Amino acid sequence: MNKKSFSFRREERLKSRKTIDKLFRNGQSFGQFPLRVVWMEMETPMGSSPVQFALTVPKKKFKRASDRNRIRRLMREAYRLQKPQFYSHLPEQLEQLAMMLIYTGKEIPDYQTVEIAMKQLLRRLSKKCQKSTR
RNA sequence: UGUUGUGAGUGCCCUGUCGCGGCUGCACCUGGGGAAUUUUCCCUGAGGUGCGGGUGAGGAAAGUCCGGACAACGUAGAGCACUACACCAUCUAACGGAUGGGGUCUGGUUUCGGCCAGGCACAGAAAGUGUCACAGAAAGCUAUACCGCCGAUGUUCUCGUUUGCGAGAGCAGGUAAGGGUGAAAACGUGUGGUAAGAGCGCACGCAUUGCCGUAGCAAUACAGCAGUGGGAUAAACCUUGUGGGUUGAAAUGCCACGUACACUUCGAUCUCCUUUGUAGGAGGUCUGGUUGCUCGCUGGGUUGACCUUGGUCAGUCGGAGGGGGUAGGCAGAUAGAACCUGAUCGUGAGGUCAGGUCUAGAUAAAUGACAGGGAGAUACCUCGGUAUCUUACAGAAUCCGGCUUAUAGCUCACAACAAGCU
Numbered sequence: 001m002n003k004k005s006f007s008f009r010r011e012e013r014l015k016s017r018k019t020i021d022k023l024f025r026n027g028q029s030f031g032q033f034p035l036r037v038v039w040m041e042m043e044t045p046m047g048s049s050p051v052q053f054a055l056t057v058p059k060k061k062f063k064r065a066s067d068r069n070r071i072r073r074l075m076r077e078a079y080r081l082q083k084p085q086f087y088s089h090l091p092e093q094l095e096q097l098a099m100m101l102i103y104t105g106k107e108i109p110d111y112q113t114v115e116i117a118m119k120q121l122l123r124r125l126s127k128k129c130q131k132s133t134r
Numbered sequence: 135u136g137u138u139g140u141g142a143g144u145g146c147c148c149u150g151u152c153g154c155g156g157c158u159g160c161a162c163c164u165g166g167g168g169a170a171u172u173u174u175c176c177c178u179g180a181g182g183u184g185c186g187g188g189u190g191a192g193g194a195a196a197g198u199c200c201g202g203a204c205a206a207c208g209u210a211g212a213g214c215a216c217u218a219c220a221c222c223a224u225c226u227a228a229c230g231g232a233u234g235g236g237g238u239c240u241g242g243u244u245u246c247g248g249c250c251a252g253g254c255a256c257a258g259a260a261a262g263u264g265u266c267a268c269a270g271a272a273a274g275c276u277a278u279a280c281c282g283c284c285g286a287u288g289u290u291c292u293c294g295u296u297u298g299c300g301a302g303a304g305c306a307g308g309u310a311a312g313g314g315u316g317a318a319a320a321c322g323u324g325u326g327g328u329a330a331g332a333g334c335g336c337a338c339g340c341a342u343u344g345c346c347g348u349a350g351c352a353a354u355a356c357a358g359c360a361g362u363g364g365g366a367u368a369a370a371c372c373u374u375g376u377g378g379g380u381u382g383a384a385a386u387g388c389c390a391c392g393u394a395c396a397c398u399u400c401g402a403u404c405u406c407c408u409u410u411g412u413a414g415g416a417g418g419u420c421u422g423g424u425u426g427c428u429c430g431c432u433g434g435g436u437u438g439a440c441c442u443u444g445g446u447c448a449g450u451c452g453g454a455g456g457g458g459g460u461a462g463g464c465a466g467a468u469a470g471a472a473c474c475u476g477a478u479c480g481u482g483a484g485g486u487c488a489g490g491u492c493u494a495g496a497u498a499a500a501u502g503a504c505a506g507g508g509a510g511a512u513a514c515c516u517c518g519g520u521a522u523c524u525u526a527c528a529g530a531a532u533c534c535g536g537c538u539u540a541u542a543g544c545u546c547a548c549a550a551c552a553a554g555c556u
Contacts, residue, residue: 020498054498065196066529070502077503080153111503 020054023098028128032121034105034113035075039125040098041132050087050096053079057103071103074111078118089126097129 027040055075057068079101090097 056498064528066527069529073502077153081503 020100023100027098027100030124030128031104032117032124034103034109035117035121036102036104037121037125038100038102041096050090052096052098054100055079055103056100061106062108067108071108074109074114075101075103075118077111078114079122081115082118082122086122086126089123089130091130099125 023038023040027038029036029038031037055072057071059068062068062071
């Protein structure tokens, strides 16, 4: 879709409070340690991006803001680099996917572990999407 | 020289690839407006994309503990309540902060004059109330006297007797010298005095209050005179003095979207006066208003119809409730009590002047990831390499000034300890 495949723009971010509420109420989810994803298909797509995406790190487990920032940035970087592959495996008839990534681990990870987990998670997610759309 | 502690400073650097948020230049696309006219031109700069340029976390961004700026709350005030502060002067926009000085306490040192270091919510206990464990007789205006001392005075008994009185024992009583208890026992030492004693008198001293003088801007210090001798506690209540309006950027203003001339319920809708009349005024009442209460001030409503003349209905104003919608954009909001350098004034905090710099502005929230090199640290050790690590505390959210707390390694200063050298 995008020529510069590794970018991460504004329209790819999930911002609306309404859709986030809906996502947590109706969305499906599964875990891939140390990550967990909540996802659903959106009825009315916002913008041209095939996926809207958000990240969170629970405040309960990481009290300091700097730790939360670090984990969020690692996750975002991993997603950014995996994104083009993930997009190419999504089914054509899917309008737009909303998803939220939650970090469920208890310690600050290094980039390698986040990258591996992200790869696995995105592969599983794309398969599930193909199943559900057929 | 090393170790430890305290305080201050610093808070890894460079290159490449990919990526993010503002700003900015150019090009293109979408859009808006105008002219002309049937497809061209001009203006505008809202949004997007691409390629450049430049910029992007801290010394505490933290805790949210003080003080401001700024904003809203229609509008004078007064009292009470509440609350903060409390030696003096200075600095500052301001402060509960800082600087300098004074007093006091503790420790060290001393040539006994002081000197050094550290602490102090450092107004009042001589306005009042309360409290003071255990021990002790007693924990506070005139002390209900445990041991002790005395027993002058009054009185009882015994003995002696020169019949006046004397001696002894006891009781009433006196006594805060001494002992004992305690963190603390009603100024200290000496002397007079007395039955024994006591600031009861006196001398010297100590503390404290008032007045006056000298030095100092002042706190205060020193000296004199007069009075007084009252334990501690105000981080117990309290008293005195000084200050404080409240709420905080989720403030606030504007634009867009959207219900809605909508629903339920409660309160008020009264009286009198002036006037030809429109209308105006006074009181009452309901209600709003810069936190609470009271007073004051002040804004708004108090209209009309029916009619059995005090009710009904409608309207108006205000309060409460429920339901529905939105939760987007712009301003606030990033040039400032700003930072750097120099001069100058001041013991200092800091002030003034000159020159230079532009230095984050996100909003489901940017400031990142990877690779290589340098530099540094730690461990091993063949003293030159190898291995590991990039570290601590920690992430702007309206902005400033402080305070407090956290902090690896390195640098500096001071203190203590240990070893060595002269």
